[in-house]
Amino acid sequence: MERRFWTFSGGDGPTRESRRESEGASPELFVDVHCHCLPGLDDGPEDQSGALALCEALAADRIATVVATPHQLGRYDGRCRAPQVRRAVAQLNRCLQEAHVPLTVVPGADVRLDERIVDLLQSDGILTVGDNGRYLMLELPHEIFVDPSVLMAALAQSGVGAVVTHPERHSFLARDPQHVRQWASCGVALQITAASFLGEFGWHSERAAWDFLHERLPVLVATDAHDTVHRPPRMTEAYNLLVHHLGGRAADILCVENPRRLLAGQDLLRLGDEAL
Ligand SMILES: [Fe+2]
Numbered sequence: 001m002e003r004r005f006w007t008f009s010g011g012d013g014p015t016r017e018s019r020r021e022s023e024g025a026s027p028e029l030f031v032d033v034h035c036h037c038l039p040g041l042d043d044g045p046e047d048q049s050g051a052l053a054l055c056e057a058l059a060a061d062r063i064a065t066v067v068a069t070p071h072q073l074g075r076y077d078g079r080c081r082a083p084q085v086r087r088a089v090a091q092l093n094r095c096l097q098e099a100h101v102p103l104t105v106v107p108g109a110d111v112r113l114d115e116r117i118v119d120l121l122q123s124d125g126i127l128t129v130g131d132n133g134r135y136l137m138l139e140l141p142h143e144i145f146v147d148p149s150v151l152m153a154a155l156a157q158s159g160v161g162a163v164v165t166h167p168e169r170h171s172f173l174a175r176d177p178q179h180v181r182q183w184a185s186c187g188v189a190l191q192i193t194a195a196s197f198l199g200e201f202g203w204h205s206e207r208a209a210w211d212f213l214h215e216r217l218p219v220l221v222a223t224d225a226h227d228t229v230h231r232p233p234r235m236t237e238a239y240n241l242l243v244h245h246l247g248g249r250a251a252d253i254l255c256v257e258n259p260r261r262l263l264a265g266q267d268l269l270r271l272g273d274e275a276l
Helices: 014-023 048-060 082-098 117-122 149-157 171-175 177-186 203-212 235-246 248-264
Strands: 030-035 063-068 104-107 110-112 135-139 161-165 189-193 219-222
Touching: 030 048, 030 189, 030 219, 030 235, 030 248, 048 063, 048 082, 063 082, 082 104, 117 135, 117 149, 135 149, 149 161, 149 177, 161 177, 171 177, 171 203, 177 203, 189 203, 189 248, 219 235, 219 248, 235 248
Parallel strands: 030 063, 063 104, 110 135, 135 161, 161 189, 189 219
Antiparallel strands: none
């Protein structure tokens, strides 16, 4: 498979990059902004012990903070309401403290595209990343492509940035990654799944994951983990691969800095910006 990689020369410089690659990358702790870790709410863990096992795997993957993002709307319409998610997050944090798992969970959601989203945000029906009102994780329908431009513009008008979850696993966008360019004016960001860089979702998604890095939209990496067997977190492996191909500074932007900024409600960085 042909890959086009960024040649990224900002930040630490080639000498330190080479040393980092040969020694094995040792990133700071990650923030994972997309994970289905709450028990019994969606297609994540069925119960508290499954949730605890997933959280232990997240901590072992060097993740210090995870945004719990159960599915909202779509086939989960009417379930996983915002107050229910907040309660589940508080309960899971108590469980983690008792089990001495070094992980903090904050509320969020993986929200399926829906014409009611702006209204539901105002009525506390759906959740933003970290419950901070700044970014919304937006999941497009998998079966067909529905143009989200109108919704993205409406969200931007109300001060909310859309983060399109796993565009590399959407067949229409994977075939035509350049399609996302039209969303840049709405402050849209792209969230790529860590395992996609490792080929876990097939070569179409793998190729698209790398291709999206060439677009002039902010990109960040998250696990979208659901369990410890079929959909485990693979952040550290993806980070190491990104360091190998792009260099440490770009990998840090994708896996460390942009996820932290997203959770803090700050502006995101774009790969290749000359100011970096
Ligand atoms: Fe998800």
